[in-house]
Amino acid sequence: MIGPSTDSAIESPYAGTAAARAPALWRNRPFLFVFASFCLSLLGNTFHGMALNLWVIQTTGSAKHMSALLVTHLAVGTLLGSFAGTVADRMNRRQLMIAADIVRVLLVAGVVVSISVPGTPFIVLIVLTALIAFASLFHSPSLQASLGGIVGQGRIHQAVGAMNIADNLVRISGFALGGVFVAAFGGAMAIAVDGLTFLLSACFVFAAGKFPASVMPATATANDSVAPPRMPTFTEDFAGGFKYLWRDPFALPVLALLPVVTLFFLSMLMLVQVSAVGDWHASPFHFGLIEACIPLGYVAGSSLILFLGGRLRGRGKWILGSVSAMGPAYWLISRSDSALGAIPYILLSGCLLSFVTLILNVGLRARIEPSMQGRAFGTLASLTSVAPPIGLAAASFLSDAYGPSPVIAAGGIAIAVLSVAGWTLLKEIRSYD
The missing domain is CATH 1.20.1250.20 (MFS general substrate transporter like domains)
Incomplete structure (x- = not known):
């Protein structure tokens, strides 16, 4: 467990x-x-x-x-x-x-x-x-x-x-x-x-x-000896969900980390595609390999986590370590002079993403009350849907101005710096086992 x-x-x-x-x-x-x-x-x-x-x-x-x-x-x-x-x-x-x-x-x-x-x-x-x-x-x-x-x-x-x-x-x-x-x-x-x-x-x-039924919503008040439990109104539940997620020591760092990692990942993926066409002059075959590397890397990482199951210890360190490793992986992609040379690092980045997203999703289910999980995953979906377009817009603007490779390198440095902040500030994630 x-x-x-x-x-x-x-x-x-x-x-x-x-x-x-x-x-x-x-x-x-x-x-x-x-x-x-x-x-x-x-x-x-x-x-x-x-x-x-x-x-x-x-x-x-x-x-x-x-x-x-x-x-x-x-x-x-x-x-x-x-x-x-x-x-x-x-x-x-x-x-x-x-x-x-x-x-x-x-x-x-x-x-x-x-x-x-x-x-x-x-x-x-x-x-x-x-x-x-x-x-x-x-x-x-x-x-x-x-x-x-x-x-x-x-x-x-x-x-x-x-x-x-x-x-x-x-x-x-x-x-x-x-x-x-x-x-x-x-x-x-x-x-x-x-x-x-x-x-x-x-x-x-x-x-x-x-x-299986969930537990009673956390915002309900129950005193069976006096009166039946009062179900909260929708407004109370809606506001109560935000309060719960804001105060929960594990949920709040997860809701902050996942959208940021997704923002960087999708932005770098888009820039890799631009580099493949503009800088590496990739053939259709090599471009197809690049497109396949991300899901293949993700599936490989997910399969490993699935195989290890309960034997995987120090999950929080795996999460933050994977975020840290994304920085060097993106920097190495930016230094590649061909699509074939970049493919191993692209594959690695997909694998690293699985260790962040999959383990954190398991953690949310393990740490958050069942009656709050709909709100947790609904809020997470909202945040992860708005963050990537912001990153993509910024990456596109910078790529047009400076070229994709320098922006990929800068993104790698930025996420490495953010990972240091994560190790320092995200104590609940770091100590998650």
């Missing part, structure tokens, strides 16, 4: 429950069904975004229209992630996941009709995109917050590892399949297939059966 990061023992929020005695991961029927739902829902999101954006650019030739769809999706996720997380903590999470999938099926059908009818105003697609993004927000925090109860605390690292590996594989296949389907069958048919993934996702969640 993953221990607390303080000297005093903190009992797992799932200890003594039926979930703590859950069967082995791949014999756990509810987990297998929600795992399938997770993969299909993620495939639907990725496939939908790729297919719709490609259809828009092919049909209108307007980068402005495609950007409008991207900004709409980003804005909804950033502004409403915490709201969706609060709803996930107040409602039956299984029912919420099913409802989110069914609503997306209907909305995707609306998109299919819209792009099939000539003359449909583009604002209709904007509105439908916003609604699909909004419905999607309820699926992920509901699943993430339910995972510990479904698999048991002793197997949470295996479940998170499996889902992180699947996440990368599904995203890769989703982007590829989106392009292939649009090219082969047209935008309407491709997006209709996307709707089918959401429908199957809902069926799998339904087949999983009831999820």
Whole structure:
């Protein structure tokens, strides 16, 4: 079992429950069904975004229209992630996941009709995109917050590892399949297939059966000898979630570290792609290798963590050590004079990212009350959706001014400096075991 990061023992929020005695991961029927739902829902999101954006650019030739769809999706996720997380903590999470999938099926059908009818105003697609993004927000925090109860605390690292590996594989296949389907069958048919993934996702969640119940929300007041517990209002829960996350000694550093690491990682990845084309003159084969290195490195690191399981000790040191190692890895990429020479360091950076994100995600589930996890993962989703575009915008501006290689080197130095601050200031993460 993953221990607390303080000297005093903190009992797992799932200890003594039926979930703590859950069967082995791949014999756990509810987990297998929600795992399938997770993969299909993620495939639907990725496939939908790729297919719709490609259809828009092919049909209108307007980068402005495609950007409008991207900004709409980003804005909804950033502004409403915490709201969706609060709803996930107040409602039956299984029912919420099913409802989110069914609503997306209907909305995707609306998109299919819209792009099939000539003359449909583009604002209709904007509105439908916003609604699909909004419905999607309820699926992920509901699943993430339910995972510990479904698999048991002793197997949470295996479940998170499996889902992180699947996440990368599904995203890769989703982007590829989106392009292939649009090219082969047209935008309407491709997006209709996307709707089918959401429908199957809902069926799998339904087949999983009831999820283990969470504890009473922390903001509720209970005194059975006087009166039944008073359930807090939505506003109280929403505000209470922020207060809890702000005061929790582990959650706050995680919510600060993960978005920053994601910002640097995606910014450096974009600059590597620019270097591959402009500086290294990479062939299509080598460019494809670069694109594959990040998910391959991530899957390799996740697989190692999954294999080690409870034998991995000093997790906080692994996290901060990985952040520290990212700096030299990016600096070595900036010094490379060919795509082939940079590939080992790109592969390493993907592996290092897995040690940061996967272990911290396991830690959030181990340290945060189940009744607060929807809000925790909803807030994290909001922060990690707004940070990368800021980094990408800054990296693009600096790359145009100075070239990609110096900016990659500067990014490596910056994240190395930040890692020193992390070792000094993030005590709860450093001592996490």
